[in-house]
Amino acid sequence: MKPVIALVGRPNVGKSTLFNRLTRSRAALVADYPGLTRDRHYGEGRMGDRPFLVIDTGGFEPVVKEGVLQEMAKQTKQAVAESDVVVFMVDGRQGITPHDKAITDYLRKCGRPVILVVNKAEGMKYTAVVADFYELGLGDPLVISSAHGDGVHTLLEEALGKV
Ligand code: GDP
Ligand code: MG
Numbered sequence: 001m002k003p004v005i006a007l008v009g010r011p012n013v014g015k016s017t018l019f020n021r022l023t024r025s026r027a028a029l030v031a032d033y034p035g036l037t038r039d040r041h042y043g044e045g046r047m048g049d050r051p052f053l054v055i056d057t058g059g060f061e062p063v064v065k066e067g068v069l070q071e072m073a074k075q076t077k078q079a080v081a082e083s084d085v086v087v088f089m090v091d092g093r094q095g096i097t098p099h100d101k102a103i104t105d106y107l108r109k110c111g112r113p114v115i116l117v118v119n120k121a122e123g124m125k126y127t128a129v130v131a132d133f134y135e136l137g138l139g140d141p142l143v144i145s146s147a148h149g150d151g152v153h154t155l156l157e158e159a160l161g162k163v
Contacts, residue, residue: 002044003163004036006055006083008076008107010099013089014119018146019043019056022156036082047156055079076103084163086114087155092121092129092143096136104136113162116141117155122148 005022007015023043036042041056057075080086088107090100107114116138121129122145133141142158144151 002051002053003085003160004053004055004083005159006057006079006086006112007089008057008079008086008103009089010097010103011058011072013091014146015058015089016056018087018089018119018144018152019054021146021149021152022054045156047153047160050160052156052160055083073106076106080107080110080112083112085159086110086112087117087159088114088138089117089119090133090136090141092118092124092132095132100136104138107138114138115155115158115162118143119146121145122150 007019009015019041022045024045036053043054043056045052045054057079058072086107088103090096116133116136118129118133118141121143124143126143129143130140142151142155144155146152
């Protein structure tokens with residue numbers, strides 16, 4: 001089985017941008033992977049000769065009346081349950097939000113390795129970014145720019161090293 005990486009985080013932190021970079025938009029043939037829900041938000045990636053699957057979250061139409069937050073929580077839980085390692089993305093330009101804290105509380109109990117990733121950090125001072133997000137209590141964050149690609153290879157090495 002290929003290792004499965006779940007990308008979670010509140011809307012607009014850059015999950016889909018990272019997903020596209022990791023998969024180069026190659027959709028996974030989910031039918032080939034028993035246990036995964038049939039859905040287009042799976043992609044296949046490769047680091048060297050090592051293949052992996054990535055799950056994006058947050059791009060679904062809300063299908064239930066409870067609203068976007070409930071739907072997001074549902075998707076996050078489903079993706080985490082299907083994953084071997086969780087990449088939790090936050091936005092280096094916005095700082096920590098209450099929503100980030102709520103996701104942190106959930107991930108702490110999820111039983112999967114979690115990698116905290118600060119995105120949109122191009123041009124920002126590394127030590128300041130790390131210091132800001134250390135407060136979440138998930139250890140030293142990795143600092144990346146999904147849009148530019150900085151730090152993405154290191155992130156993959158870290159993620160695949162945990163599975
Ligand atoms: P999602 O809602 O978490 O899937 O976020 P998206 O991938 O849709 O990105 C939300 C916005 O952030 C878009 O306008 C992206 O172009 C922008 N974005 C994503 N990654 C980066 C980044 O590394 N740096 C900057 N400056 N913007 C980014
Ligand atoms: Mg998205």
